[in-house]
Amino acid sequence: MALLTTEGLTKRFGGLTAVDTLTFAVDAGDLVGIIGPNGAGKTTLFSLLSGFLRPDDGAVVFKGHRISGRPPYRIVDQGLARTFQVVRPFTNMTVVENVATACVSPRARRMSRGRDVWQHAMEIIAAVELEKKARHPVETLPFGDLRRLEIARALATHPELLLLDEPFSGLSISEAAPLETLIGTLAQRGTTILIVEHKLRELMRLVRRVIVMQFGQIIAEGSPAVVAQSPRVVEAYLGGTP
Amino acid sequence: MVDVLILGAINSAVYAMLALGFTLIFGVGRVVNLAHGSFYAMGVYIAYTLVVVLGLPLIVGTTAAVLAVAGIGLAMDRVLIRPLRHSVLAVLIITVVFALFVEQVIFAFYGYTSRNIPSFTTNTLTVLGVTVAGQRAIAFAAGVIALSLVWLLVYRTRFGSAILAVSQDREAATYLGIDVDHVSRTVMVLSAALAAMAGVLVAPVLVVSPQMWVLPLIKSFAVVILGGLGSIPGSLLASVLLGYSETAVSRFVSSTLTELIPLVLILVTLLVRPSGLLGRRIEL
C-alpha cells in the first residue's frame, strides 16, 4: 500500500482551478520531486496535503486514512509534516525554543520516549547541525540557517512523510550543498520526502522520481532523466508555442 | 412609514460622513483611530465657541471649526500616531487616551451641561407629506454633496488613485513613486474634516455634551465593520443599512433598543463574515 495517495484532488479559487483532479501516489521511502512552472499549483498541493486548505473535490489518503479536510495539527500527529516556502520562525525566541515548541506537540512527545522537551530539541538541532547557535535568538540567524530551523521544527515530530516547500530557494551554492546532504541523509534513514522546488539542478540530482505539474495537473511523471527529455515538460517551462 | 424613509436617509448621510473618513484611515494606514468621535465633538464645540461665545457669523464659525479640527487631526497624526505605527495596540491606546483628554478639555471649559448650537435655519420643509426640520434637510444636502466630492476625489483624480493604491498595497505604492506619508496625512485631514462637518451639521438637533464622542465612534465602527474595513462602497452601503435599521427600530419597536443595534451588528458581522459585506477577505 502506498504511503500517500491523492485521488482526484481538486481545489478552486474563484474562477481559477489551482489543483485539477490530481491523482498520484508516493511509496514509503520514496524521494520525490514536484516541479512545474509558476502557478502550476505546487504550493496549493502542499497546503492541501498538510491540512491548511480543504479540497473542493477528491481526497488525500495517508497510511490508509483519509486526511483531507482535517486540521493541520491532526495531520502532523499522523506523521506528515511540512516546511513553508517563506520561512516562519518564532520571533522573539531562541533557536532551541523554536524547536522545543514543536517538541511539545503530542506526536513529538510520543516519539521522544521519555526524554524531556529540551533534550529532545537539542538532539534535533544537532541533527541539522545548528547546535552552535542553539541559544541564539532567531533574528540573528542567516537565511540558510533559518531554512535548517524550519526543517528542524518539522523533524521534531518525527514525520514519516516530510513535505519540503522550495527548501533551496534563496540559498547560495555554499548554503545549498549542506542542505542537499541533510536531505539525502534523512532519505537514507527512511523518511519519505516530497520536495517542491524551482532549482532544477539541485532537485534532479537529489530525487529518484519527478512529478511535473502545470495548470494544476500532472503532465509527466518518472525518473529525472526521462522527465527532463519529455517535450511536453520542456514546452511547459519554455512557455509553449511562440 | 414615509417618515422612516426620510429620516433614515438623513441618518444614513450623517453616518456615511462619519464612517467614510474612518474607513479611509484604516484602508490607507491600517490605523484604527479611537479618537475619531472626538473630531465630531470638537467640531461642535469649536463651532459653539466661535459662534455663540465669540459671536462670529454662523457660516464663518462652522467653516472655521471644520478647518480647525482638520488641523488638529493632522497634528494628532504627526505627534501621536506616526511614532507608534509599529504597534496596533499602542495606536489604539494613545488615540483613546487622546479622546479622553479632549473630552476633559471640553469639560473643563464647558462642564457637563448640554449646550445649544443655533440651527442654520428654523424653517421646515415638507417632503412627501412629512415635515422635516430645515436643519436636517441641510444636513442631508450638505452630506450628500460632501460625499459626492469625496467620491469624485477618490475615483476620478490622480490623487484618488494614489489613495486606492496605498490602500491595496502600501509597499508596492512606494515603488510606484507615491508619497505614502503625504497620502496618509491628507486622508487623516479629510477624515477629521468630514467628522467635524457631520458634527456641525447635526449638532443643532442633537444633545451636545463632552462625552458625545463615544456614540459616533461606535456607529463608525459598526458601519465600517459591516461594510468592510477599507472599502468605500462598503461604508456607504453599510451607512444606509445602519441608518435605516436604527430609524426603523426606533420608530416601530423601542428607542432604548437602538443603542444595542450598532454593537450587535459589529459582533454578528465579525463572527459571520469578518470581512464585511464588501470588504477584502482579511488574512486570518
Added chain:
Amino acid sequence: MSRTAPGVAILVALALVPLAVRDRYFLSVFTLANLYAAIAASWDLLSGYTGRENFGHAVFIGTGAYTAALLNTRLHLSPVLGIAAGGGAVVALAILVGVPTLRLRGPYFALATLAVAGIMERLALLLWPLTGGEDGVYGVQPLSLSAPTTYYTTLAFMAIVVLGLYWATRSEWGMVLRAIRANEEACEASGLNVTVYKMGALVLSALPAGLAGGLYAHVQEHVGPAVYSAALSVTVIIMTVIGGIGTIYGAAAGGFLLTALGEVLRGFGPYRLLLFSAILLPVILFWPRGVVVQLAGRLRRG
C-alpha cells in the same frame, strides 16, 4: 541580581503597608490597587502572550462582581461561595465568548470583545429588575469588618495570581503561547492544537478577573453597571501598557502605578481626569514598551 529578589522585596513591603498606613481610606486604595494589579496581570496573559488584545476584559470583571453580589444579597451565600461561583460563571462565559471570537485577529478580536462587553453593559441596564439597573446592587456583605484583613486578603489574592500567571508563562505552555503570537500557522504545522491553547489562555485570563470582580463586590459592598464599562476595560489595558506588556509583573506594576496616579490626582477635583490623560499621553509616547519594563531593563544592565 537574582530575578526573584526584587519581587520578594516588593511583597514584603506590601505586607507591611497596614502597619504604616492607618487611615482606612488609604488602606482601601491599596486594597483596590491589589485587585487592579491582579486584573491587569490576567489581561496580560492573553493579550501580551498570544497577541490577542482583549478590549472587553471588563465583561469578566463585571460578571464575577454581579454574580457574587446577587448570590450574596438574594440567596445569602457566603462571600467565599459567591466569589467562587463568580469564578465558575466567568470560566463558562470565557468558553462561550472564545469559541466564536478566538479565530479573529488583531483589531477584529479587539472589536469583537469590545462589542461583547458593550452588549453586557447595556443588558445590565436593561435587565434592571435583576441587576438594579443604573443603581446596581447594594448591601453586599463586606469581606471583613477589619480593613487590614480585607487588605491582606486582596494582597494574598494578588500574589497568588501574579506568581501563578508568571510561573505559567515561564512553562512550556507559556512558550507555546509566545510561539502562537509569533506565528500561528507555524504552530499548527508543528503539530500543536492552537485553538485549545488560545482557549486555555482566555480562560486563565478570565478567571482571576472574575474572582477579582467578586472580591471587589464584597470590598465595595456595592456593584453597579460601571464594572462592565468600556472605561474599565480600557483602564486595565492602559495599566498594562504603562507597566509593560508581556511580562506579567509589568502589568501588575502598572496596576499599582495607575491607581497611585489616580489617587495623587484626586486633589485636583474635576480636573483630575484631564491631568490623568495629559500625563498618560507622553508616557505612552516615550515608553511604548512600558515604563516599568524599560526601567527594569535599564537597572539590570546598569
